[in-house]
Amino acid sequence: MNKPRDDSPAYLEKKRFFDSLMTVYGRKTVLEALQDPATFIYRLHLASSNKSADILDDIISLAKAKGAEIIYHERQALARISKNASQDQGVAADLQLRGYKLYDEFLAENKKKNYTLLALDGVQNPQNLGMIIRSACAGNIDGILLPQKGNAQIDPLVIKASAGTVFRAPLLRCKDLPKALGDFKQAGVIVCALSSHAATELKKFTPDAPCIYVLGNESEGVSQEVTTLCNEQICIPMNNGVESLNVAVTAALIAFK
Amino acid sequence: MNKPRDDSPAYLEKKRFFDSLMTVYGRKTVLEALQDPATFIYRLHLASSNKSADILDDIISLAKAKGAEIIYHERQALARISKNASQDQGVAADLQLRGYKLYDEFLAENKKKNYTLLALDGVQNPQNLGMIIRSACAGNIDGILLPQKGNAQIDPLVIKASAGTVFRAPLLRCKDLPKALGDFKQAGVIVCALSSHAATELKKFTPDAPCIYVLGNESEGVSQEVTTLCNEQICIPMNNGVESLNVAVTAALIAFK
Incomplete structure (x- = not known):
């Protein structure tokens, strides 16, 4: 073969x-995602072992109304899709979010434009x-x-703390943060790490090019690998x-600088 | 009589x-409070029904080292002190915090000075x-x-989210927020409510007197009674x-304005 x-x-x-x-999982997460008018759903994945439940009926009818393909899987196959068997509750959905795109698309579309991005390097707390x-x-x-990988997954806590904005936020997807940051740097973008020990103050920092502010883990800060970049x-x-x-x-102070 | x-x-x-x-309760809360070198403890209150436990031994020895009076109470008497029988775990402490004072003391001490305060009108989420x-x-x-009353109580979640700063933060205590705000107003202090519907922008607002920014409840915003003030x-x-x-x-954007 x-x-x-x-x-x-x-x-x-x-x-x-x-x-x-973006694949999300868990009954409440999927339901909330589908309730957002801006969310397009490509596929709804269900475990064939799911027992009937009102929330599943709601999910299925919303998915149908949005034209999604609905696929039933063996429990283990579903776990390979959700990548979280212990928390998917037999439900996952492949979403196309309004503001979600691959970082290299954004890079190609925004040549010679000025912009400000955040990059997340290990933000583990869903509320954060x-x-x-x-x-x-x-x-x-x-x-x-x-x-x-490396940050909290989009789950009901994230959705709640985002006040639903996750479904329209401009999320740029990358597999490997150092690789993506390297590509941005090559395109002339300034990459900054936020650090309590740094000498340059945010208020006094006025970059003359597009800029990415990297936010690190709650305890450890920005990783060594990314810092050196x-x-x-x-x-x-x-x-x-x-x-x-x-x-x-910190993110808010940058966003409203 | x-x-x-x-x-x-x-x-x-x-x-x-x-x-x-400030009376705090709960074993972990009291322990963390006592571990902060800046915290002075006036009295440690213990339920006489407490079974022995390592954390209690730690609490008692820290309280002794700080010169606290240690008082044992019937369970119900302790509940009247903690005002939270279901969560006090048989332990409460009366703390004198470095930055904690009555609002009218602050008002008397800061006549003719310029200052910026936050006032909390129903912040319920301990993390917030x-x-x-x-x-x-x-x-x-x-x-x-x-x-x-009306805001989250100082508990382990608050302490954790405050990164321990609660023990040295300048907390001004009042019983009744409208009464306190009225007293500040009488002293010439400007009192502002934060509201998404307001016309004046924070960045463009440059008060020419001391100023209090009132932050409201997570869902309801600033209460009607306070808004009218x-x-x-x-x-x-x-x-x-x-x-x-x-x-x-919002608080951070004000604090770093």
Whole structure:
């Protein structure tokens, strides 16, 4: 049997389409996603072992109304789609979100434009992630570079903390944050790490090119690998011996700078 | 039997001292409070029914080292002190915090000075309260007017979200927020309510007197009673049809204005 050709144009195009989808799981998450008028759903995945439940009926009728393909899977196959068997509750959905795109598309579309992005390097707390998305969406941020791994997953806590903005926020997807940041840098974009120990103050920092502000993990800050990639280290000065700000607060101060 | 005289100078002074204490409850909360070198503890209250436990031993030895009076109570008497029988876990402590004072003391001490305060009118989510305290402490806020009722209580979630700053934050205590705001207004202080519907933008608002920014409940915003007291309504303009910001984010944007 032939292996699928990984480099054929048709395969690459298909892969690109699937990469542009966001898979969410869990009954409440999927329901809330479908209730947002702006959400397009490509496929609804259900475990064939699901017992009937009102929330499943609601999910299925919303998915049908939005023209989604509905597929029933063995429990284990569903787990491979959700990548979280213990929390998917037998439901997953491939969504096309209004503001969701691959980072390289954004890069190609915005040549010679000025823009401000956030990049998330290990934001683990779902409430922080949701708040960052909400503030970025409300403030002056053109995109949030969100790697597939290493940050909190889009779950009901994130959706709630985002006040529903996750479904329209400009989320830029990448597999590997250092690779994506490298591509932005090559295109002349300034990449900054936020750090309490940095000398340059956010308020006094006025970049003359597009700029990405990297926000790190709640305890560890920006990872070493990403820090070494950055052009600048930026701080927000603090009073009273406070050592750091909450990462979502930092994001908001950037978004409303 | 004579009722205690409520208006004798000695009684009022004693009452004032007790009003200046903050009573916290719960084993982890009390332990964390005592571990902060800046915290002075006046009394440790324990339920006589407590079974022995390592964390109690730690609490007792820290309280002793800090010179606290240690009092054992019947379970119900302890509940009257903690005012939360279901969550006090048989432990309460009367703390004197470094930055904690009665609002009228602050008012008397800061005549003719310029200052910026936050006032909290129904912030219910402990994470939000903790984050507000952390940002206020790190930013340019001279005090947080925190009514005894109507906001989240200082508990382990608040302490954690505050990154421990609650023990040194400038918390101004009042019983009744409208009464306190009225007193500040009488002293020439400008009182503003934050509201998404207001016309005046935070960035363009440059008060020429001391100023209090009132932050309201997560769902309902600033209460009607307090709103009618305010001199100004202030908003933070938002993009992408976002309807409101998280209250802790709003606090941070004020603190770092």
